Amino acid sequence: MRASLVILLAIGVAVAKEPRAGEKYCTCYSELNGGGYYYTFYDYVPDMYAYNFDNDVDSVTVRGMWIFYDNVNYNVEAALVYWAHGIDFALNFPSDYTNMCSSLRYVGQPSCLNCDSWTVYEGTAFTGAEFYGNADSTTLGVLDDQGPLVPHLNLSPSLLARGPSYTGYSACVYPNTDHDVGPNGETLDLGIYPDVTSIGFYDNAINSVRRGCHSKNVFKAEPLKAEVKAKNGAWGYIKK
Structure with a gap:
């Protein structure tokens, strides 16, 4: 789980640091x-x-x-x-x-605007603790079996599974049509599921995430x- 940190760059003056390419x-x-x-x-x-x-x-x-x-x-x-x-x-x-x-x-x-990643949250509406990744994960650590969980992905599909190591009920989730284009042609693509009950996780628990589509249950996120x-x-x- 990523630590909660903050960097203060400026107070009432010009921004002291120009963002690097892709930096949030x-x-x-x-x-x-x-x-x-x-x-x-x-x-x-x-x-x-x-x-x-x-x-x-x-x-x-x-x-x-x-x-x-x-x-x-x-x-x-x-x-x-x-x-x-x-x-x-x-x-x-x-x-x-x-x-x-x-x-x-x-x-x-943090340093890549539109790279593939996923984040699972403890509570609905992106609240509480989180578990972040950009590769396969056979477990979600302290978030396993805890409360309603919410994924967020960019670009590519991912498999969400009820059990550890991709076992039990699973769903293949795709990004939606949210597509931002910046003034210099940069893009940002999103796939957001604020409530996982809509994709079959009625007990609101996810225990593993795998990159790619490996389930017959396929969903595409609705735009927020x-x-x-x-x-x-x-x-x-x-x-x-």
Whole structure:
């Protein structure tokens, strides 16, 4: 499981570090339209209060997919979850979603925008602990048999299995049609399953993940409902 870390790059001045090619980042602003003071994050933030930015985000610019949580520690308790994905995608949150974010994190590989990967979450709507990988995994460690789990993939299909070492009920899951294109032609493809009961995991438990399609049960993710969608990104929310 990836450790929860955060790097603070700038406060109310020009961003101190230019992102490397493909690197994910999220710049949070205290005012609409990229105004006020801001931080640029390149990693997880379990508690925005530690950076004097708790409940103080009005607008953001993102590269990759980032998830914003109403509570600290990625909403272990039920609360609002909202997300944004794109390539240098800038957005203003509407008034109902400003000044709410208490923790945030990205999805996928940190230094590769559109590389294949998968992430399984402890709770629905991308909440709680996670188990991340970009290769086959015969077990999900501490997340085995714990609560509802949610996968996220890029580009290629993957097999999700109920038992360890790809045993028991399985499903082959494909990405959906979410496809962001950046101003320089970069692309971001997503396959997101907020609720695994829709693909036959009625006990909401996944114990292993294998790259490629190795099941007769085949599913393609539905695009997440977006509040705003543009060529280079989109944003929306999920109620846990």
